[in-house]
Amino acid sequence: MNEAMKNVLQQVFKHPADLRLASRSGQFTLPTAGHAAGFIQANLMIVPKDQAFDFLLFCQRNPKPCPLVEVLAPGQLEPACAPGANLATDLPGYRVYRDGVLVEERSDISALWQTDFVTFLIGCSFSFESAVIEEGVPLRHVALGCNVAMYRTNLACVPSGPFQGNMVVSMRPVKSRDVAKVVEVSSRFALAHGAPLHVGNPQELGIHDLSKPDYGDFVPVMPDEVPVFWACGVTPQSIAQSSRLSFCITHAPGKMFVTDRRG
């Protein structure tokens, strides 16, 4: 079955465990936005134990891009936020970085797993999207079934050990009349990056062409809309690249781990 057919046949998963099982069996390989409304979705970052303190401290120092949902003990694969889940198989896609270079995208990382791997689950802005939509504010990338647009910025993260680099943001076009409402709703979701970092003027963030996102899919901004930017959990992937981290595994952009925890 090709990607287009999968898209046509795609169902919306209501229950996190159903989406995880479909990911585990390889049947679901798409971005998770719009699925399992009301449940916390998480970005994934796996580093060897000898880098785990520095990365945990990086998250503590940069809570907007890296709000921690859960950090697992070394070698552990079943998180408390989703009993029965397996973090090596239950995401729709993974990325493997070596020396800061993306070397592989795969749907299962069981074969790479080491007992000294420490897994970080980092909050994701998808979690507040269903709340925003429920308030009557449409989100175009969800309506179109595509991935949210993400951009590298010129905003430096607070460094920790070898982890240093700039923040990545996600962008959603919002009608001017809805901007305040979107700020209000998202600010209640601290684990989902909270309130926006920035409203309007992408050039101030060092983003010169909105039509060319660094990750995800371009979503046009209409004349009555303003681009609204949130800190993004893809930041650790960008940091892995700029820090030339010797090894890490992350989720593939937009393809999150869906927890059983309500946001």
Place this chain on the structure above:
Amino acid sequence: MNEAMKNVLQQVFKHPADLRLASRSGQFTLPTAGHAAGFIQANLMIVPKDQAFDFLLFCQRNPKPCPLVEVLAPGQLEPACAPGANLATDLPGYRVYRDGVLVEERSDISALWQTDFVTFLIGCSFSFESAVIEEGVPLRHVALGCNVAMYRTNLACVPSGPFQGNMVVSMRPVKSRDVAKVVEVSSRFALAHGAPLHVGNPQELGIHDLSKPDYGDFVPVMPDEVPVFWACGVTPQSIAQSSRLSFCITHAPGKMFVTDRRG
């Protein structure tokens, strides 16, 4: 000069740097409650680098007793929250634990310092006390110039690696008509343990005699008052004991690090 004379002569320090310098020179050796109103005060925990990941994860898993104000890079002594300060000298008192046993209380730890020590500054409930007093709610231990009463409880912390044990709480007697106000005010100070954990009924926390605190000074609860309990930053000291941690240094109870950061 003996402790009693010092008490008589004691001035109230308005500026954090003045209190830190008086601590550094050995002139000030008392609890810091009531000093430097409006500035964040912090509990101290120092562990060797090989335990730093597990302790940082312990704090992340137990944010009520261990809200992180700052974590320093290994070997570093000058925190970003107080430029010019020296964490080995600027607290009024330190405690040294070996194999979970308190072996020494001292006013300066420079002679013990190692380059692999990692320092954690953990929020302290003193930070919200001035806000509570400003709202017209008196706090007896501040008025009496004594230390707040602290108790070990039967509430288990979420463990991380070798760090496990029960939570320590601080107790303040509050008039029934002021309880809601105190909850409201303290809940705004997430870095100072936030809202109370428990109101009334100490026996539910496993505290059988309020007149015998495990740390600090007993403060009587009057007939028109209710004992109100907050998660307490002395928890890591109790954890060091119950976990038989090989080595750590903490502040002496009530003798905090006073930062330049406003709470």
